[in-house]
Amino acid sequence: MAGSTIPHEIQLKMGSARIMLKPAAPGTGIIAGGSMRAVLELSGVKDILTKSLGTSNKTNVARATVLALSQLKNPAEENARRKPAALQTGEVVTSG
Numbered sequence: 001m002a003g004s005t006i007p008h009e010i011q012l013k014m015g016s017a018r019i020m021l022k023p024a025a026p027g028t029g030i031i032a033g034g035s036m037r038a039v040l041e042l043s044g045v046k047d048i049l050t051k052s053l054g055t056s057n058k059t060n061v062a063r064a065t066v067l068a069l070s071q072l073k074n075p076a077e078e079n080a081r082r083k084p085a086a087l088q089t090g091e092v093v094t095s096g
């Protein structure tokens with residue numbers, strides 16, 4: 001997590017449940033309803049904006065929320081993973 005919110009926006013579709021989780025400014029609180037709010041409170045997220053689209057089935061929305069939270073990535077680790085090995089060692093890569 002990035003402070004009290006998530007590091008980036010994520011949209012997920014699981015079955016007929018579509019959800020959107022979006023980072024929020026500190027002090028915003030959890031803007032979510034029903035089962036999504038319960039999952040976010042238990043996971044420790046304090047500031048987040050959410051939207052549930054598609055189904056109103058609470059079980060499917062909760063499962064989709066858990067899956068979305070598990071797919072969040074740390075931006076610093078993701079950038080390091082994407083850089084070529086030569087750039088990480090400080091070597092200059094030239095083409096030609």
